[in-house]
Amino acid sequence: MATYIRQRPPRWFSTIAYVATLWGALGCLLFLLYSEVPVSTVLAETMFFDGVPxxxxxxxxxxxxxxLMGGVALITRSVLARALFLASLGLLAVQFGYALIDAHMLAAQGWSAMLLPTFLVVVAGVELWFAEYARKHGWIR
Structure with missing residues (x-):
């Protein structure tokens, strides 16, 4: 059985890990504010938030x-970061699949409703790619 030595990551690795953790913390904060939909939101958004299962x-x-846990796993250099970011990407697909198809957000808001989901999926994909890149280089194990 091969013995693996944990490689020392470059300095920028911890910067990216902390940014990923802050991104996850921001997402958690927005989730906590999720139930407090402001009165000034667009009618279509208000109708969507009122009717979600x-x-x-x-x-x-x-x-x-x-x-958030994937970012923390990167900071602690745990290989669980990859699985957590993969789970996040899959859950985003389910979440936005419902929001865009079943809830008819495209019909209500047009194609501009795709901007935020596309951005979030790209960010989740980059986080997953980075976790795999770090694993291949021996920075997380």
């Missing part, structure tokens, strides 16, 4: 929690 909220909570 309970499982949608659970998926949202799991997505932001796995993102």
């Amino acid at each position: 309970g499982w949608y909220t659970a998926v949202y909570a799991a997505a932001v929690a796995s993102t």
